Amino acid sequence: MPQLSSGGGDDLGANDEMISFKDEGEQEEKIQENAFTERDLADLKSSLVNESEINQSPNAAAVRRGQQSEQRGFPDKHREHLDGVSKQQDGGMYKSPAYPGYPFLMLPDPYLPNSSVSPSSNKVSVVQQSHGMHPLTSLLPYGNDHFSPSPPHLPTDMSQKTGVHRHQSQDLSGYYSLPPGGVGQITPSMSWQSQPVYPGLSPCGFRQSYSSNLPSASSYSRFPHSLMLGTSGMHPTGIPHPAIVPPTGKQDHDQYDRGMYVKPQEAKREKEPKKPVIKKPLNAFMLYMKEMRAKVIAECTLKESAAINQILGRRWHALTREEQAKYYELARKERQLHMQLYPTWSARDNYEAGLSGVAGEKSKADWGKKKRRKREKQQDSNTDNSL
DNA sequence: GGTCCTTTGAAGACT
DNA sequence: AGTCTTCAAAGGACC
Numbered sequence: 376m377p378q379l380s381s382g383g384g385d386d387l388g389a390n391d392e393m394i395s396f397k398d399e400g401e402q403e404e405k406i407q408e409n410a411f412t413e414r415d416l417a418d419l420k421s422s423l424v425n426e427s428e429i430n431q432s433p434n435a436a437a438v439r440r441g442q443q444s445e446q447r448g449f450p451d452k453h454r455e456h457l458d459g460v461s462k463q464q465d466g467g468m469y470k471s472p473a474y475p476g477y478p479f480l481m482l483p484d485p486y487l488p489n490s491s492v493s494p495s496s497n498k499v500s501v502v503q504q505s506h507g508m509h510p511l512t513s514l515l516p517y518g519n520d521h522f523s524p525s526p527p528h529l530p531t532d533m534s535q536k537t538g539v540h541r542h543q544s545q546d547l548s549g550y551y552s553l554p555p556g557g558v559g560q561i562t563p564s565m566s567w568q569s570q571p572v573y574p575g576l577s578p579c580g581f582r583q584s585y586s587s588n589l590p591s592a593s594s595y596s597r598f599p600h601s602l603m604l605g606t607s608g609m610h611p612t613g614i615p616h617p618a619i620v621p622p623t624g625k626q627d628h629d630q631y632d633r634g635m636y637v638k639p640q641e642a643k644r645e646k647e648p649k650k651p652v653i654k655k656p657l658n659a660f661m662l663y664m665k666e667m668r669a670k671v672i673a674e675c676t677l678k679e680s681a682a683i684n685q686i687l688g689r690r691w692h693a694l695t696r697e698e699q700a701k702y703y704e705l706a707r708k709e710r711q712l713h714m715q716l717y718p719t720w721s722a723r724d725n726y727e728a729g730l731s732g733v734a735g736e737k738s739k740a741d742w743g744k745k746k747r748r749k750r751e752k753q754q755d756s757n758t759d760n761s762l
Numbered sequence: 763g764g765t766c767c768t769t770t771g772a773a774g775a776c777t
Numbered sequence: 778a779g780t781c782t783t784c785a786a787a788g789g790a791c792c
Contacts, residue, residue, distance in 0.1 A: 655785045660770035664786065680787040681767040688769040706771080722773050726783060 653720045656713040659702035660691055 657665065664687050671683050671690075691699070713720070 655772075655783095657785060658771040661785055664769075668787070677789095678787095679767085679789050681769085681789080683787075684767085684769040686769090691770070703771095710772080722784070723775085725785085726774070 653713075653717050653724065655722055655725065656709040657706060659699065659706040660688075662705050662709070663687065663691055663694075663699075663702045 664684065667687055667690065668683060671686050672678065675683070675686065677683050677686075
């Protein structure tokens with residue numbers, strides 16, 4: 376496996392990459408190890424952005440991320456530099472322009488049987504082989520069956536759909552040709568348990584205000600994990616998918632318990648069958664959160680999601696590029712699968728209506744209120760900054 | 763019971 | 778084209 380910069384330790388710890396964490400007053404951010412992970416992260420993100428948006432507007436994406444990152448203390452003034460550096464250090468991981476598409480297409484696909492390495496896979500092995508199930512197995516709760524190559528129930532020509540403009544997906548047959556448990560082969564370097572992100576320190580780096588006195592004993596048992604996801608969320612095609620929400624009835628996974636169902640009473644009240652709500656596919660960070668939430672809860676005896684998410688956000692930044700790449704790849708596959716399952720779906724479907732009538736009964740007025748609140752909030756912050 | 767909080771990323775809406 | 782906004786998950790806190 377080509378050595379990535381993470382091991383080099385050179386150029387460690389651009390100081391300003393830690394700004395956002397320092398504000399928290401946490402010691403962990405001072406650890407050097409994090410410094411290089413931060414850098415790696417920047418590299419990864421840059422690479423991912425460059426690759427995934429290569430046909431779009433890399434600059435726009437970079438700008439946007441730059442803005443966001445800046446807010447999050449993830450300075451992008453280094454990004455250009457990092458891009459250049461990463462391409463050199465990657466040993467080829469992202470250097471080849473021969474693959475205008477997603478970078479991971481060059482990677483040995485852990486989803487494939489034998490985890491066969493693509494011809495170009497000598498460039499990287501982001502994924503090492505493991506012997507057991509990958510923790511991320513849980514992130515793809517779909518039954519393995521529907522990962523069979525070229526599911527016959529899927530439209531063969533997705534381009535037939537109209538009204539939705541989506542980039543043409545690549546042939547997914549390879550991506551979803553999974554052996555039983557194949558998804559779980561991704562693995563290995565994901566040893567969060569053995570490699571605490573903030574070694575020597577409490578894994579719980581959250582604001583004091585978020586600390587909880589709640590007992591931790593129940594944390595794990597209570598936590599709904601996607602691993603436990605059953606075959607709920609059945610798509611009309613017969614494909615179970617977590618993104619789809621049946622119009623009636625209760626799915627057996629907590630994932631669908633909240634804000635996604637027509638309540639029984641409502642279901643009765645509404646005789647017209649509601650259109651199943653198809654949720655957005657989860658992005659990389661969401662997948663990561665789902666995977667790691669239980670762990671954080673157990674470690675930190677926290678239950679408050681806001682606090683947990685803060686921790687997860689920091690851990691996400693502390694992940695190495697390889698670790699993050701797995702989630703980005705998973706998210707990409709998730710999107711592709713989602714796209715194939717629901718070719719006419721658009722994120723817009725869940726806009727404005729706010730999943731109206733499903734659970735939240737959000738009205739457009741509510742949506743507008745929320746929008747207004749958010750705007751006001753931003754204005755407030757701007758005002759504060761200007762002072 | 764509804765909304766907020768809090769995170770990142772994707773995508774649609776808006777300017 | 779660039780920026781802004783919403784939504785995705787989660788569950789306690791708050792009104």
